[in-house]
Structures are given as structure tokens and as C-alpha cells.
Amino acid sequence: MVSKMAKIAFILLCHKDPDAIIKQANSLTAVGDYMSIHFDASASPEAYKKITEALGDNPNVCFAHKRIKCGWGEWSLVEATIYAVQSAVEAFPRATHFYMLSGDCMAIKSAEYAHEFLDRRDCDYIESYDYFQSDWIKTGWKEERLIYRHWFNERTQKRRFYAMFNLQKRLGLTREIPADLEIMIGSQWWCLRRRTIEWILDFIKKRKDVMRFFATTWIPDETFFQTLVRHLVPEHEIECRTLTFLMFTDYGMPVVFYNDHYDLLLSQDFLFARKISAEATELRRRLGVLYASEGQRFKISNEGRSLYKFLSEKGRTGRRFASRFWEKESSLGRERELMIVVCKKWHVAKRLLERIRQMTNIPCIEYLFNEDSCELPDLGGIQSTMGKRHRHRRALMRMLFDYYETDRLVVCMDPANLDLIEDFGRDRSLTRILEIECQFSDEYLIGHAMRVGLAGERTPPETLQRLLPTVRNDMVHESDRIRDGNFANLLRMREIETQDTNADMVASFLSVPQDKARQIIDHDHLYAD
CATH class of the missing domain: 3.40.50 (Rossmann fold)
Structure with a gap:
């Protein structure tokens, strides 16, 4: 690999399936890229030990210097990401880009293609939309995520979560958003340049007020990095998109990909995709081989979302929804x-x-x-x-x-x-x-x-x-x-x-x-x- 090419440090947050994590790490680092792993502290010690023993001799793998328990919608997800990023910056001085991944993500292009893609333009890839003006949040809370303090997990401590929210609302205990920040929102699957990451880490050390603010917002993994990148990086150096292909159903659930999605995934204008089914062993094998391949040419058509929309909107019994109900009006007439x-x-x-x-x-x-x-x-x-x-x-x-x-x-x-x-x-x-x-x-x-x-x-x-x-x-x-x-x-x-x-x-x-x-x-x- 030519030295001037991009070298990616993958930031992996995971909490299960140690065998899959080991395969993913070995596959992505085999071509010279790096990986920093935060394995959730709530997972079994045996699973973490298995990962560290299997990857301990891999010089292109490091582990977050601190492990914490993570919960959906909590600040802990951002905190774990920061720990993994800090370890990656220190361990991999040659890394040019830092790419957020989950255990359900897999590459849908070769490393050769990914490096050439990142070399083409000197920019950060992150969804970063205006929090209040965009329609990124379709339903539910918007301002409430920010101006009230959220100390409890909405999924595991629902009663406490809503009790504290209602108490603050009743007493009018709102707070101001840091005056110099324009809050942004977007997907947590970003790819940032080393310079940007270093600016963020420096900002974190200096701005304890901002850290305190985000630490009690709700679902900060959709706003923290998105806001800081827009605050620190010139707009023309930000590509407002993710490089990870993902789709959601009408119910807000991620679309899962299986063995027969291989060709469709390769034709999308993205470098990675999620979620890849754990049962799609053949798809995982083929994508793992793909990343290390050379000389691959990809025909980009990007029809994935329109194809899914075309099929899912059919409303077919047994394929998406149950039978539809329609209003029952009186008969057209027995004699007609x-x-x-x-x-x-x-x-x-x-x-x-x-x-x-x-x-x-x-x-x-x-x-x-x-x-x-x-x-x-x-x-x-x-x-x-x-x-x-x-x-x-x-x-x-x-x-x-x-x-x-x-x-x-x-x-x-x-x-x-x-x-x-x-x-x-x-x-x-x-x-x-x-x-x-x-x-x-x-x-x-x-x-x-x-x-x-x-x-x-x-x-x-x-x-x-x-x-x-x-x-x-x-x-x-x-x-x-x-x-x-x-x-x-x-x-x-x-x-x-x-x-x-x-x-x-x-x-x-x-x-x-x-x-x-x-x-x-x-x-x-x-x-x-």
C-alpha cells in the first residue's frame, strides 16, 4: 500500500459476539488499517478476555483505556467513543481517518477502494443537520432533549426517567444551550480526519461547560460529535453524509441484510453497511474476502433505498404487514x-x-x-x-x-x-x-x-x-x-x-x-x- 494513502483507525463499540469481533478486527487490520475497541463493561469478563487474548498480539489493534457500561440514549455511548478515540490517537500516529463502526457493520468495498475514496477529498464525513430547523427528528421530543436534564436511562429506568422530566417541567427547571454552539444532529456513523479528531479532543479538555451540558442531554450520540465538528471545522470541509449504508423500516427499526443482498450492497455509494445479519454467514465471508482484494471495480447505482421502498410499500400479507382493513360501506346492490x-x-x-x-x-x-x-x-x-x-x-x-x-x-x-x-x-x-x-x-x-x-x-x-x-x-x-x-x-x-x-x-x-x-x-x- 502506498504510504500517501489514507490509513483508517476504526472505532468499534461492541458488547457481544466475541468471535465476530475477532474476525472483524483481523479482516480490517490485515491490509494495514487499525482498530480501537471499546467492549462494554456490562458484558461478560470471559468474552472480553477471549477478545483481548485473540487480538493481543495484533499491533494494529488497541483497546479503550477505560471501559464503561453503556446504555441506549445515554451519555455513556459518547464517553465510550471518546475513550476509544483517545486510545487510537495515541496508539496509531499514522492513522489519517477515524471511522465509527458497530459489530453489525461490514465493509462493502475493498480497502483499496476505501483508501482511494478518502484520498479524493480532504474533508470530514458526518451527518450534521440543524437541530431545530431540519426534520431529522420525525416524531417525539425535540427541544426537551436539550433544555431538561436527563440522568436516567429511558429504557431501563423508565419510571425515574419520566418522573424527573415531569418534575423539571412542572418547576420550570430548564437550562440554556451553550451560547456559542449551534446544535446539530445526525447519524452516529461518521468518518473524521485526524486533525478534526485532535481538535475535538482539545476542545473537550478546555470546555468543561459543554461536556457537562451534553452529559445530561438525551441521545447525545446523535448530537455531540455532529455539533462539535460543525463548530470547529470550516463548512466547505464537511460532507454532510455518512459513509455507512443503513436503512430503517417505517417502524424505525434497522433493515437487516442477508446472503442474497451481496450484489445490491456492493453497488451502493458507501464504504460500509449495517446491519449485517449474524446468520448471514456466506455474506459475511464474501464481504470479509472483498476488503482485502485488489483491482476490484464497483458499478455504483445507489438503487438500494428506492428498491427497498418499492418492495416494502406493497403492504403485502406475509411480506410486510398483515391484511389491511378498509371501511365497510353498504353493498353496491344485489342486482348490479x-x-x-x-x-x-x-x-x-x-x-x-x-x-x-x-x-x-x-x-x-x-x-x-x-x-x-x-x-x-x-x-x-x-x-x-x-x-x-x-x-x-x-x-x-x-x-x-x-x-x-x-x-x-x-x-x-x-x-x-x-x-x-x-x-x-x-x-x-x-x-x-x-x-x-x-x-x-x-x-x-x-x-x-x-x-x-x-x-x-x-x-x-x-x-x-x-x-x-x-x-x-x-x-x-x-x-x-x-x-x-x-x-x-x-x-x-x-x-x-x-x-x-x-x-x-x-x-x-x-x-x-x-x-x-x-x-x-x-x-x-x-x-x-
Whole structure:
């Protein structure tokens, strides 16, 4: 390794799994980087002894000069970090960068790539957003974290924690934030230059008032370093981001990565990722080998968050949430027929509806639950927003039957609208469903990925090829769920099927003669993209 290259001192806070820590330390230091370990004092002495004995002869590993018991949301997490940093600064004079890690983190790039990345720009990588102006804190306390004193752990001493808070609030015992500090907030997974770390350690010695203030704030690991870096370092030398890839669910829980996430992780514009599942032994093995490799080239596409959002927002039973509940409004009417055309390719369904309009007198409405621009009559405002259409779906449909003065109505729905299809399928009215099964070319799937934000114009071809199976499988899964719905009147029209067979499906769906059905589907470009 060229001497001018960055050399990283990893700051590892951990409390369990000594075998994994030993592997992590040996892997990261094998290429010349360093590690300073703070192993929680509340952990078993046997586990700590195992780590120190296994790594004691490794000259690139040191241990925090003082061990303390750490608790979530406590100052102890910052204090433990400071102890590990102080030991690293003293033990590793050649370290150029100091990188915060947890035992659940693993490198998703090679050391060669990481060093070149850090050499590219002389800056600190840390999320550092204005505490009061940003929306980093989504819900819960904001000012209360700072202006009141928090001596107890909210998770293990909940009664004392809230009793002291309520007492201070009742007596008006607030305090001022240090006047020269602008409080910042962000992720605790930072990477700071040696000069910045030395400035912070010097600041800590001089400003006991600031240390006293942060020592009784709540969740200071999200504010302490973030505030001090912004206070001490020129703004143009701060890159307001983390180099550790992490995602959270809607419930605030970290997304966990498994063996089949290897390719996805490597394509993200980050150096490390968390959380890697302890059970993902193959992923851990491959990532461990990766860090020591040379000559690796990485195609950065950064689609991880958009891909996770795309899949998780489906709200699928057994894949994310339990079944949804919707309001139960009165029936559409026992004598009415609702005919639902279900098709992922909206332009195909719209062409079929246009043919139905031409050949029958049945009113047809396109994707009213998917497109804001869907042409609907004025029904007193219930049709005005997509939210209202979904919330009052049965009332909306009843009003459409009444508006057109008909007992028969055809509408289009996307296969993803299974909740709507199930709701109408259980109604006392007669509901028929015609699913149009289309063929999906790679070009169509790529276009679809771009339309839903999974890919962009600059997404590399290799990334697109990795996305295609995901998008294709998602569409197959939607179709499978409709088949598994056990609908009483489900018919399937297939692009690869004969005209006669498809005409039979349409005839049954619309209750029209076979020759009329054949005329309806007699369209030269029905399936064309």
C-alpha cells in the first residue's frame, strides 16, 4: 500500500459476539488499517478476555483505556467513543481517518477502494443537520432533549426517567444551550480526519461547560460529535453524509441484510453497511474476502433505498404487514354487475375498454383508483382526490352506477390493487374479474423501473440487469395473489393464447355472444407497447 494513502483507525463499540469481533478486527487490520475497541463493561469478563487474548498480539489493534457500561440514549455511548478515540490517537500516529463502526457493520468495498475514496477529498464525513430547523427528528421530543436534564436511562429506568422530566417541567427547571454552539444532529456513523479528531479532543479538555451540558442531554450520540465538528471545522470541509449504508423500516427499526443482498450492497455509494445479519454467514465471508482484494471495480447505482421502498410499500400479507382493513360501506346492490379489467399494462386495458365502448352500451371507466387524470363525472367531490376515491370506494362506485343509470359497469384496476379487488369481490353484487396476462420484454421492464423511480437514465446496464428479475418477479407475485384470492368469477385473457380462447373469456366476462366478443378483441395492436 502506498504510504500517501489514507490509513483508517476504526472505532468499534461492541458488547457481544466475541468471535465476530475477532474476525472483524483481523479482516480490517490485515491490509494495514487499525482498530480501537471499546467492549462494554456490562458484558461478560470471559468474552472480553477471549477478545483481548485473540487480538493481543495484533499491533494494529488497541483497546479503550477505560471501559464503561453503556446504555441506549445515554451519555455513556459518547464517553465510550471518546475513550476509544483517545486510545487510537495515541496508539496509531499514522492513522489519517477515524471511522465509527458497530459489530453489525461490514465493509462493502475493498480497502483499496476505501483508501482511494478518502484520498479524493480532504474533508470530514458526518451527518450534521440543524437541530431545530431540519426534520431529522420525525416524531417525539425535540427541544426537551436539550433544555431538561436527563440522568436516567429511558429504557431501563423508565419510571425515574419520566418522573424527573415531569418534575423539571412542572418547576420550570430548564437550562440554556451553550451560547456559542449551534446544535446539530445526525447519524452516529461518521468518518473524521485526524486533525478534526485532535481538535475535538482539545476542545473537550478546555470546555468543561459543554461536556457537562451534553452529559445530561438525551441521545447525545446523535448530537455531540455532529455539533462539535460543525463548530470547529470550516463548512466547505464537511460532507454532510455518512459513509455507512443503513436503512430503517417505517417502524424505525434497522433493515437487516442477508446472503442474497451481496450484489445490491456492493453497488451502493458507501464504504460500509449495517446491519449485517449474524446468520448471514456466506455474506459475511464474501464481504470479509472483498476488503482485502485488489483491482476490484464497483458499478455504483445507489438503487438500494428506492428498491427497498418499492418492495416494502406493497403492504403485502406475509411480506410486510398483515391484511389491511378498509371501511365497510353498504353493498353496491344485489342486482348490479361490476366488471373489473385487471392489467399491469394500462395501455392494453384502455384499448380493450375502448373496443367495449364501441361494441356495447356498457359504461367503461379506466384506472380511476390509479390515475388522478381519469375522467370522472362530478359526484359532489368524492371523486376529487385519490385519497377520497380509495377511502369511499363503495360509495363512489354506487354513485357511478347511479350517474350512468345502469346496472352494469366496467372499470380498470392495477394488479397491485388487490385490496380493492378483494373488497368488491366480497360485495353482494355480481363481480366479474378479467385479468389480462401480458408478456413483458426486458425493454418494457426497464421502462417500468424508470417510471417508478427504481432506475434512471444513468443507471449502468449491469444494475438494470440485476433489477429485471426483481421487477419481473414482483409482477408475477401480483398475478399469483389474484389467483390465490379464490374469486368466484375470475377469467384470464392471455397474450399468448388463441383468439378463440380469449374470445370465450371476454364473452363470459361481458355476457355477450361469442362473435361479439371476437369483434371486441379483433384489434391488430391490442398488446403493442
